[in-house]
Amino acid sequence: MAFGSDRRDPYRAVRLKLFVIQVGALLAIWLVLLSIVYVLMSSELYRVLDSELRRSAIQVIQSYDHNHLSTQNANNQSDFGAAYSLWKITGAASSMSATYIDGTPFIDVRTVYHNALMHPSGYSTTLQINGQPYRIFDALVNLRHGTYLIQVDRSVGPTQVTLSSLISTLIIAGMAALILTLVGGLILTARSMKPLLASWRQQQQFIADASHELRTPFAIIRSNLDVLLHHPDHTIESEMTYLGNAYEEVERTSALLENLLTLARADSNEQILNLSPVSLGELARDVVESTRPLAEWQQKTITLNAPENHCMVIGDPARLRQLLLILIDNALRYSDAGACVAITISCDTTSCELRVQDNGAGIPQNLLPRIFDRFVRADPSRHRAEQGSGLGLAIAKWIIEAHKGQVFVQSKEGRGTTFTVIFPS
Known part of the structure; x- marks a missing residue:
């Protein structure tokens, strides 16, 4: 469908505007839906990762609490494959001191401890370590032997790979949605404008027909009155033929106008029964x-x-x-x-x-x-x-x-x- 290809179409600007509005609205809906899908999938992936890190932390704490954890773990990893760091906390919050137990010792214990104090159930965050993103879970745990600080971390690389694949899929879906939106916009615009164009063409035809119908009686009335004007000395009785012709056309035109008014009211739904x-x-x-x-x-x-x-x-x-x-x-x-x-x-x-x-x-x-x-x-x-x-x-x-x-x-x-x-x- 080519916009404006028909010069008799007075609604080219309206058609184009309607097409843009419909396509814009459909694109906005698609973008919102695709964004919601991405956000939900991202949240679910990180929720699963945080759940695994929490289970890893529980595994480390339970192993240590039951004396199943060696003094030094060569791999510094739990059975879930997550790296960890375990510290025993002594002293009050203001004079906190910590003793390294197991795992990696290279953490800012004091900062992690104060952050953990603000989140009794533990908290997760994403940090850049050596240029690589890691998901880290920190928590303070009270055991029978004292209070311990546990930090578990895992690379978010696999999660990001999954999200990258999701983004690629959503881009492909978005392109398909764009094509469908353009096609749908063209179809919806054509269907939306069809009644309007039909009404306009009907109105144009109606006006043309009405003009044609009114032209003839007015021409007859004028021609008969012209005869009378050219003979001002004649009496009414002698010119009754011309007066009768004019009167007949006035009556006919009056009836025509009444019918036109009836149809105009019918078209605008103004007629009340x-x-x-x-x-x-x-x-x-x-x-x-x-x-x-x-x-x-x-x-x-x-x-x-x-x-x-x-x-x-x-x-x-x-x-x-x-x-x-x-x-x-x-x-x-x-x-x-x-x-x-x-x-x-x-x-x-x-x-x-x-x-x-x-x-x-x-x-x-x-x-x-x-x-x-x-x-x-x-x-x-x-x-x-x-x-x-x-x-x-x-x-x-x-x-x-x-x-x-x-x-x-x-x-x-x-x-x-x-x-x-x-x-x-």
Whole structure:
């Protein structure tokens, strides 16, 4: 994925920033995890080493306490392989004196003694001896023969070798994590931006379509008003044709703007439904009665088949009425004189079904997947006044989805169209 390769992408900077943030966050998480692994492993290795040094110290003390330790040990090492130094302490802390017992005599007894006094359970530290790191354990031990100072030490070379191997392993894991992070960052960024880009493209298309739709009525209004302006001496009655044309376009533009506002509110989730129990059959009867005069004027018929029992749904009566009007208007608009629009209501225990069927011109098969898109019309050759704005079905789909319903469309060219809407009851 190349950032900014598409000049139509206005979010290149946002995309890059989002990618950097995601990769940075993932890298930080990996670094923290790898650091925790190293610290825990290092602590565990030193804990094991300190435990072995403590056992070595106990071994030396027990051996001496049971008189199993020789006066001088040629190797100066315990059975655990750790070098040691054993001293007997006499006198108080301020006037301490020490007698060498066994092991290596080359230690600062007084410093080790005072440090051991501050740590009754013994303490461990790491020192450099002849340029090599050693782990040292010091402790004061009270035995039956007196108080003894024991120091045990061992090279931390093997531990450091293990830690070096661990670091190498973590570096390899870190490189793999870096590659995975980059790939993951690209995937996450693409997925995160996909809805935003789709929304932007939809908005751009919506603006372009709306601009195109508004351009024509304004041009018509302007051309008719220009005629009036060029004939100021004419009477209103003599120019009624031009005034009628302008008024018709104003009405149509007003309806278009109202539909655009409805869709804009739907897109921003600002539409609030006033939900209440609604009898779908009663609502359909009211709508049919109000639209029957229009159908008769167009020499068309509307029939309604609804059960006597109330098919109840939870919905917004105004929006459901708008849905019915859109579907009926669409059926009347795309059918010729003599056509019949049949409305059927049915219900069961789980759902209510609304069906609007006509025997009009039908919808081309290649257009069926897009009929709910905005500004899509089934028959562009029809007269402008008959064609509509191309927003009705988009609004209908929003109303259906807002009521958690589903819509299905069947159509054959020249034989008519059936819209089936199913609502949960």
